[in-house]
Amino acid sequence: xxAGPEEEQQSEEEVARARLTNLFYAMDSxxxxxxxxxxxxxxxxxxxxxxxxxxxxxVLEAMDVHGRLTLDQFIAxxxxxxxxxxxxxQFNPGSxxxxxxxxx
Numbered sequence: 001x002x003a004g005p006e007e008e009q010q011s012e013e014e015v016a017r018a019r020l021t022n023l024f025y026a027m028d029s030x031x032x033x034x035x036x037x038x039x040x041x042x043x044x045x046x047x048x049x050x051x052x053x054x055x056x057x058x059v060l061e062a063m064d065v066h067g068r069l070t071l072d073q074f075i076a077x078x079x080x081x082x083x084x085x086x087x088x089x090q091f092n093p094g095s096x097x098x099x100x101x102x103x104x
Contacts (some may be wrong), residue, residue, distance in 0.1 A: 017075060024074050034068040055081050 016072040040059060043098055044051065051059075058080065062073045069077075 009052070018080050020075050021071060024071050035074060036069075036071055037063065037067050 024035065025031075027039055029039050030043065037060070054075075058077050059069065062077055063069050
């Protein structure tokens with residue numbers, strides 16, 4: 001039986017979430033399950049990415065009082081940012097993950 005549009009959409013969302021999860025853990029250099037400001041900045045430098053100021057503000061705003069970001073917060077930010085971009089600018093976690101890994 002062929003998968004319906006809802007099942008295909010769910011699969012795409014699951015794939016995107018898995019890629020974001022892999023990206024998060026690639027950025028988590030001390031392996032504590034949280035990203036701090038320095039890990040985030042280092043990952044952006046390594047991938048040669050410059051994020052718009054409003055995206056950086058969202059990341060910093062989402063960090064807790066200790067300056068850390070959880071996986072769920074990271075994914076929520078990525079989803080919000082991807083939703084505001086047009087199709088040609090859509091965030092591609094797989095591409096970014098490749099750039100990040102080749103930058104280290």
